[in-house]
Amino acid sequence: xxxxxxxxxxxxxxxxxxxxxxxxxxxxxxxxxxxxxxxxxxxxxxxxxxxxxxxxxxxxxxxxxxxxxx
Numbered sequence: 646x647x648x649x650x651x652x653x654x655x656x657x658x659x660x661x662x663x664x665x666x667x668x669x670x671x672x673x674x675x676x677x678x679x680x681x682x683x684x685x686x687x688x689x690x691x692x693x694x695x696x697x698x699x700x701x702x703x704x705x706x707x708x709x710x711x712x713x714x715x
Contacts, residue, residue, distance in 0.1 A: 650690065657684045658695055665702050665712040678706050 648656075661680055664670060670677040681703050688696065705712055 650687070654684065654687055654691065654695070658698070661699070661702060665705065668711055670702070670706045671709060671711065674706055674709070678703065681706070 657680070661677070661684065664673075664677050664680070681699050684691070684695075684699055691699070702712075704710075
């Protein structure tokens, strides 16, 4: 049984969210940044919410900022 593209994107987004919320990006910057790039290749089909999340995450990774959850 194969996954749909949306399911694959959702899994990648869930991993990114978990890593950001646990501040894993402060320990493994390169790995988390590469993961965001693996999501970015689906840019044309990402929701606006997903695009915003990826961009804010990339900024936090680059700036080595802790992730804050509102």
